[in-house]
Amino acid sequence: MTAQTAAQAKERLYLFDTTLRDGAQTAGIEFSLEDKISVTALLERLGVDYVEGGYPGANVIDDQFFTECRTRDAVFTAFGMTKRAGRSVGNDPGVQATLNAVSDAACFVGKSSSHQVKVALGISLEENLENLRETVEATVAAGKEALVDCEHFFDGYKSDPDYALSFVRTALDAGARWVVLCDTNGGTMPSEVAAIVGEVSKVVPGDHLGIHAHDDTGQAVANTLAAVAAGVRQIQGTLNGIGERCGNANLITLIPTLALKPGFADRFEIGVSSEQLADLTSISRAFDDLLNRAPARQSPYVGTSAFATKAGIHASALAKDFSTYEHVPPELVGNERNIMVSQQAGKSNLLAALKRHGIELGKDDPRLERLLRTVKEREARGYSYDGADASFFILAHGVLGTLPEFFDVESYRTSVERRHNARGEQVVVTEAVVKIRIGDQLLMSVAEGNGPVNALDLAMRKDLGVFSTRIADLELVDFKVRILDGGTGAVTRVLVESRDGTGERWYTIGVNTNIIDASFEALYESITYKLMKSEAA
Ligand SMILES: CC(=O)SCCNC(=O)CCNC(=O)[C@H](O)C(C)(C)COP(=O)(O)OP(=O)(O)OC[C@H]1O[C@@H](n2cnc3c(N)ncnc32)[C@H](O)[C@@H]1OP(=O)(O)O
Ligand SMILES: CC(=O)C(=O)O
Secondary structure, X not given: OOHHHHHHHOEXXXXXXXXXXXXXXXXXXXXXXXXXXXXXXXXXXXXXXXXXXXXXXXXXXXXXXXXXXXXXXOEEEEEEEOOOOOOXXXXXXXXXXXXXXXXXXXXXXXXXXXXXHHHHHOOOHHHHHHHHHHHHHHHHHOOOEEEEEEEOHHHHHHHOHHHHHHHHHHHHHOOOOEEEEEEOOOOOOHHHHHHHHHHHHHHOOHHHEEEEEEOOOOOHHHHHHHHHHHOOOEEEEEHHHOOOOOOEOEHHHHHHXXXXXXXXXXXXXXXXXXXXXXXXXXXXXXXXXXXXXXXXXXXXXXXXXXXXXXOHHHHHHHHHOHHHOOOOOHHHXXXXXXXXXXXXXXXXXXXXXXXXXXXXXXXXXXXXXXXHHHHHHHHHXXXXXXXXXXXXXXXXXXXXXXXXXXXXXXXXXXXEEEEEOOOOOEEEEEEEEEEEEEOOEEEEEEEEEOOHHHHHHHHHHHOOHHHHHHHOOOEEEEEEEEEEEOOOOEEXXXXXXXXXXXXXXXXXXXXXXXXXXXXXXXXXXXXXXXXXXXXXX
């Protein structure tokens, strides 16, 4: 068999991301509308097939999201629950909200365990199947791809296999494209998943079956792989494994396993290209930055420790051949090995990042070595360029000597005053004064804001002389602060997210012991990036 026919013989696996739906059920995580739009962009960068954007009708943000957001390539999916008993689909506001959302597909959850139907819904088993059938038929009639999440499927199958299977069959007969077998409580073992999916596959074609696994025994990824090996062809999961309770199957772990490991890479293909795979580490860390949390160092494939070694014996063997202590080359997933002898790997990483920004450098260019040292020195002080690509772009141009000098902030001052106003009410007034030099011209601006950073931002952008029109559509979307333990005292890291009229979003970073100055640095770089972008345009 030639390589081409071998590739053709591979079966397609479909990746369904539920970061914005099940992930939104994670304790401690609340997505804003802007967060949801940013996560969607990350998911499209990654190359998943389906993006489940949320639950229309459940809250205002999800309603807004489904009117304001679209996906480019992925199937945009709205979530909902099957219609309630005793009313028609047309009279069920929940079902209608899901069907009326602007989306390509609708995924409805229904209970496939007879025990759950009796206890949690309190309706007859037949009514539950009827609710499912009518909901799926309405979805198909609305011109949408229909998916059904079979809630409590594995527990339901263990206690009443006939009912669990009749639920699956009803969904398919009504026109569902996918029926997704859910380990809702997350307690099923991989051997049980393999056996049950094996049984289901005897009566339902695998290319209609999906798996949705929770991580309550730390085996969501193992359960997902067991299900794929036993026949399912759609995988549900989330970025970095967030989700209800202990989380969902982690797509960031599953994707490289499916793409690189024997038993999967040779049998299946996924919609993630090798270039997208090489972006995996960056996407995972950008998502953590968006959540305002430190990435887990020991995350498989993408953690900073995933390819790190401290042991001298390992380092010596690695210097001879990296495969001695690495299960896959880190660059395949965009990570880097972290050992004393790894200067080449660091450079390769930088070369890839520079290329993303249209900067081509030779591997022997001495400026690359200087940039690598600068990045490492700054990361040791608290900078993190994985989630701040625009700041990396500016840093690179600075080190390469190609950073234009648009404007210089000669000085700034912020003040916060708590006082009584004329009516005797207590008010807090914040003000910023900024002196900006553009060539020979000195401009001074004053602004009041909600707080010192807001005032500083407004003052900086109030009058940028000849550059004012070029930043007119610049908008600050988000502002995140994290206190880092720098070892010698607390350091503040500020991440600013900006966008402009073209819809492009970029991230800049500032680090300082002083939160205002860290914010100033991130704001200044955001404006500089925008000016460089407009210059290139
Ligand atoms: C396994 C999962 O993760 S499924 C996804 C779960 N996600 C969420 O629940 C997050 C968003 N949910 C919400 O905002 C709210 O729960 C809403 C808007 C959907 C519903 O709110 P409410 O109408 O106030 O109902 P509430 O949340 O209290 O209870 C759920 C109701 O749905 C019913 N229900 C649950 N699943 C289904 C189903 N598949 N089909 C029909 N009805 C169902 C329950 O019996 C209960 O009805 P009851 O109040 O008559 O007993
Ligand atoms: C649908 C879903 O989230 C579950 O069953 O866990």
